[in-house]
Amino acid sequence: MVSAAPERIDVDVLVIGGGPAGLAAAARCAKLGLSTMIVEVGDRLGGIPLQCVHPGFGIHYFGEDLTGTEFIERLIDRVEELGVPYLTRAYVTELIYLDVDRKLARVLAPGRAIEIEAKAIIYAAGARERHVYEINIVGDRPSGIYTAGEAQAMMDLYGLMPGRKVLIVGSGDVGLIMARRFALEGAEVVGVVEIMPWPGGLTRNVVQCLQDFGIPLLLSHAVIAVKGRERVEAAIVAEVDKNLKPVPGTEREIPCDTIVIAAGLVPNTELLERLGVAMDPATAGPRVNELLETSVPGVFAAGNALAINDLVDNVAEQGELAAEGARIFIENSGIPTARWIPVARGKGIRLVVPQLVSGERRVKLLARVSKPFRRACVEIRELGIRTCRPRLMPAEMVSIEISPGSIPRDVEKLTLEVVEHG
Amino acid sequence: MGRLRVAIVGAGIVGCAIARELSRYENLDVVVIEREPDVGWGATKANTGIVHPGHEEDPDQHPLRARLCVEGNRLWREWARELDIPIKFPGELMLFFSEEERKRAQRFVELAKRNGVPEVRIVDGEELRVLEPAASPRAIGAVWAPTAGVVNPIQAAIAMIENAVDNGARLLVETEVKRVRVESGKVVGVETSRGFIEADIVINAAGINADEISASAGIDTFRIWPRKGQYVVFDRLAQPKPTRVLHTVPTPITKGVYAVTTTEGNLMIGPTAEDLPPDRKRDTSTTREGVEYVLREGSKLLERIPPRRLVIKTFAGLRPEPTTRDFVVEAYQKPWGLINAAGTRSPGLTAAPAIAKLVAKLIAEELGVELVEKRGWRRFRRGIERVRDAPWPKLVELVKRDPMYGWIICRDEMVSAAEVIEAVKRIQRIGARVTLDGVRFRTWLGMGRCQGSFCRVATAMLLSKVLGVKPFEITLRGKGSEYAVGDVKALWRERLGERRT
Numbered sequence: 046m047v048s049a050a051p052e053r054i055d056v057d058v059l060v061i062g063g064g065p066a067g068l069a070a071a072a073r074c075a076k077l078g079l080s081t082m083i084v085e086v087g088d089r090l091g092g093i094p095l096q097c098v099h100p101g102f103g104i105h106y107f108g109e110d111l112t113g114t115e116f117i118e119r120l121i122d123r124v125e126e127l128g129v130p131y132l133t134r135a136y137v138t139e140l141i142y143l144d145v146d147r148k149l150a151r152v153l154a155p156g157r158a159i160e161i162e163a164k165a166i167i168y169a170a171g172a173r174e175r176h177v178y179e180i181n182i183v184g185d186r187p188s189g190i191y192t193a194g195e196a197q198a199m200m201d202l203y204g205l206m207p208g209r210k211v212l213i214v215g216s217g218d219v220g221l222i223m224a225r226r227f228a229l230e231g232a233e234v235v236g237v238v239e240i241m242p243w244p245g246g247l248t249r250n251v252v253q254c255l256q257d258f259g260i261p262l263l264l265s266h267a268v269i270a271v272k273g274r275e276r277v278e279a280a281i282v283a284e285v286d287k288n289l290k291p292v293p294g295t296e297r298e299i300p301c302d303t304i305v306i307a308a309g310l311v312p313n314t315e316l317l318e319r320l321g322v323a324m325d326p327a328t329a330g331p332r333v334n335e336l337l338e339t340s341v342p343g344v345f346a347a348g349n350a351l352a353i354n355d356l357v358d359n360v361a362e363q364g365e366l367a368a369e370g371a372r373i374f375i376e377n378s379g380i381p382t383a384r385w386i387p388v389a390r391g392k393g394i395r396l397v398v399p400q401l402v403s404g405e406r407r408v409k410l411l412a413r414v415s416k417p418f419r420r421a422c423v424e425i426r427e428l429g430i431r432t433c434r435p436r437l438m439p440a441e442m443v444s445i446e447i448s449p450g451s452i453p454r455d456v457e458k459l460t461l462e463v464v465e466h467g
Numbered sequence: 468m469g470r471l472r473v474a475i476v477g478a479g480i481v482g483c484a485i486a487r488e489l490s491r492y493e494n495l496d497v498v499v500i501e502r503e504p505d506v507g508w509g510a511t512k513a514n515t516g517i518v519h520p521g522h523e524e525d526p527d528q529h530p531l532r533a534r535l536c537v538e539g540n541r542l543w544r545e546w547a548r549e550l551d552i553p554i555k556f557p558g559e560l561m562l563f564f565s566e567e568e569r570k571r572a573q574r575f576v577e578l579a580k581r582n583g584v585p586e587v588r589i590v591d592g593e594e595l596r597v598l599e600p601a602a603s604p605r606a607i608g609a610v611w612a613p614t615a616g617v618v619n620p621i622q623a624a625i626a627m628i629e630n631a632v633d634n635g636a637r638l639l640v641e642t643e644v645k646r647v648r649v650e651s652g653k654v655v656g657v658e659t660s661r662g663f664i665e666a667d668i669v670i671n672a673a674g675i676n677a678d679e680i681s682a683s684a685g686i687d688t689f690r691i692w693p694r695k696g697q698y699v700v701f702d703r704l705a706q707p708k709p710t711r712v713l714h715t716v717p718t719p720i721t722k723g724v725y726a727v728t729t730t731e732g733n734l735m736i737g738p739t740a741e742d743l744p745p746d747r748k749r750d751t752s753t754t755r756e757g758v759e760y761v762l763r764e765g766s767k768l769l770e771r772i773p774p775r776r777l778v779i780k781t782f783a784g785l786r787p788e789p790t791t792r793d794f795v796v797e798a799y800q801k802p803w804g805l806i807n808a809a810g811t812r813s814p815g816l817t818a819a820p821a822i823a824k825l826v827a828k829l830i831a832e833e834l835g836v837e838l839v840e841k842r843g844w845r846r847f848r849r850g851i852e853r854v855r856d857a858p859w860p861k862l863v864e865l866v867k868r869d870p871m872y873g874w875i876i877c878r879d880e881m882v883s884a885a886e887v888i889e890a891v892k893r894i895q896r897i898g899a900r901v902t903l904d905g906v907r908f909r910t911w912l913g914m915g916r917c918q919g920s921f922c923r924v925a926t927a928m929l930l931s932k933v934l935g936v937k938p939f940e941i942t943l944r945g946k947g948s949e950y951a952v953g954d955v956k957a958l959w960r961e962r963l964g965e966r967r968t
Contacts, residue, residue, distance in 0.1 A: 156870030275947030
């Protein structure tokens with residue numbers, strides 16, 4: 046009897062995930078002369094932008110307004126031109142830390158079982174969507190409940206129409222865009238329900254996706270239950286109070302056959318968690334330093350697997366930064382630095398990445414505020430550096446830069462906070 | 468007497484167990500009739516999944532429950548091994564928090580003795596902590612019942628029916644039994660939504676509807692009402708995950724709440740016990756109050772409970788509560804040929820194999836049928852080989868054998884295309900309808916933290932290819948639950964068509 050042996054591949058950098066972060070990372074790694082391989086779980090390279098047929102992609106990164114599909118096509122072309130090898134329908138079952146210079150990934154692909162040994166890993170596995178059970182919707186569980194991403198994949202990857210009479214849960218950009226997408230295919234969109242008192246997405250999208258199509262937006266409302274046997278028949282909707290709790294007596298039934306959950310994304314981190322990477326409860330992703338290295342040496346994270354971004358442009362940038370990090374890591378068997386200074390969340394800040402900086406390199410901190418502010422700044426208290434805006438919205442990340450050498454020796458932590466001025 | 472036609476009404480765990488047991492006999496021609504598109508979709512798929520030791524059953528109040536529970540616990544070990552059913556026997560700790568509760572708990576040690584349940588005893592706080600570090604530090608002791616088990620109940624029903632069909636039994640799905648037809652004091656068959664099916668023996672394992680089936684044959688001695696149980700399931704990575712089954716001390720009013728780590732490795736807490744009126748036999752909706760209750764009770768059992776955001780699923784099931792309190796497993800002389808296997812509330816799952824044996828005995832002794840063992844009866848059945856459970860060298864081998872094992876469709880539960888395709892084959896082999904839920908229950912696809920948001924569409928596409936149907940014809944759970952309403956331009960075509968006419 047012949048015992049089967051796994052295939053074996055050795056590379057400098059293994060990139061897990063072939064979406065915008067992974068593709069940008071792989072292209073930069075290849076340009077830096079590192080041998081690189083991408084493993085992508087989907088049918089083809091590209092990730093979620095493949096199913097985003099609307100524009101709004103690439104304004105910063107390519108200096109052009111592209112659709113998601115156009116944007117990702119350019120990154121795929123770049124990787125193909127550089128000849129970076131990749132596997133599709135490939136799934137990492139296990140990541141093993143052998144020693145500081147060697148990590149082992151066990152990968153399955155159709156007909157193949159491969160052990161890939163890499164000096165560095167860039168983890169860019171994207172995010173998953175919050176689903177109906179996570180947002181406390183009770184009642185029945187008939188057909189007709191989809192996440193926004195699932196509905197989008199059905200329509201724009203596979204040509205399927207999920208339903209006729211649609212209620213959208215969540216007014217982030219994804220929810221708004223899906224409301225319009227359904228309207229464009231002739232569905233009746235009965236409303237977009239938002240639990241917060243303000244819309245979750247960009248103002249531009251509220252106008253273009255809802256107002257232009259006459260779709261009602263119900264602020265400070267929540268779907269609390271679903272009714273229906275085989276197919277959704279109605280959603281039970283209620284007003285919520287200041288603590289986001291349903292107000293008794295305000296429940297009403299909205300007839301619909303389809304409920305689309307667009308209640309936000311969560312970094313896809315199961316492999317990192319199993320590897321024992323330190324996590325940040327604020328981002329629900331890994332804690333990283335300014336080169337996006339996690340607490341496990343040589344394992345980097347980028348894109349929505351790191352923290353939920355609002356612009357794909359930032360995601361691609363993070364991929365490139367992680368590639369730089371991988372190069373530095375491989376050259377030095379670690380990231381050389383005198384010390385890591387933690388970045389703390391102060392008043393009004395919901396999350397910030399990276400969570401550790403050295404002060405030795407230029408760093409762009411990305412932060413999200415916890416609620417809307419008018420005429421306010423995001424400030425690093427210890428350094429007096431600030432970014433000011435007429436309006437700070439949770440939907441839009443704020444960036445703030447730290448120049449090399451600008452952190453005094455006696456500063457042991459940095460605090461990011463919102464400062465309002467009259 | 469020649470071959471007897473046996474119709475089993477209901478393909479829940481009880482009906483499937485009976486089918487498996489009766490498939491042993493040469494002179495029985497077994498057909499299982501189920502109204503749903505697949506097996507195990509009633510109480511079977513939505514319960515705690517515990518193989519009870521039998522120390523909570525009072526033999527004075529319900530002797531049959533007590534006897535069949537203890538016997539069932541023993542039989543499960545054998546059946547699970549023969550049928551490759553996911554099962555474990557970690558034992559159960561019934562925690563008590565006060566001296567008053569300790570007194571009430573003591574009663575279960577006495578019941579264990581009377582029912583012949585081995586090794587049940589009281590453990591103090593210190594031993595409790597050794598047996599279960601995740602148990603609440605407020606507990607001062609527990610009743611330790613080492614024979615308690617945890618099973619995957621729907622996969623158990625699937626395994627039993629697969630084995631029964633393999634041995635010649637037949638399954639009819641999407642067929643609702645309306646009534647039992649009796650002529651001159653003898654059962655002659657069942658009237659169904661698809662016409663009359665002749666039978667010499669009708670076995671009523673209709674769960675929540677067993678009272679109506681029985682009454683239609685003239686045995687109107689019990690009623691069944693639905694008792695709803697709601698559950699909460701946590702992410703597989705959520706901690707703590709108790710090794711033992713944890714249980715609160717039952718009161719006269721409540722049966723208590725369990726915290727268990729399922730055979731699939733998730734912390735699950737439940738159930739509630741809500742009595743519904745008899746006309747709500749299909750109400751499996753969850754409620755906010757129910758979910759909150761379960762989380763609150765669960766937090767009493769564990770030293771701490773995972774955060775709310777790690778809940779990946781809530782669900783509810785309906786237990787069939789009989790007015791008799793005890794199981795109704797009996798044969799009748801009038802009408803001859805009717806056998807009830809009814810009132811199978813908890814511990815019905817535990818008792819199922821024992822109920823099956825008892826039914827065979829009733830056929831032999833009460834109906835006077837001499838049962839002839841089949842030559843070449845197949846005792847064993849293998850489950851679907853799972854990527855998630857295979858160590859790496861085994862995976863390497865699986866992928867070499869079948870390339871589709873390398874294509875992972877469900878990322879959370881690591882389910883491959885090979886498993887999905889095998890599930891489809893098996894559904895077809897037993898004669899059930901292929902649905903997304905049917906595939907889910909067999910492969911555990913979409914049961915993880917993303918709850919199918921990535922894999923459901925990919926699975927629907929794969930099923931459409933394998934079955935040769937349009938993807939929008941694939942259903943979640945049968946007619947009316949289609950996954951999509953048509954192709955993406957279907958609504959425009961409808962509108963334009965309307966305008967033209």
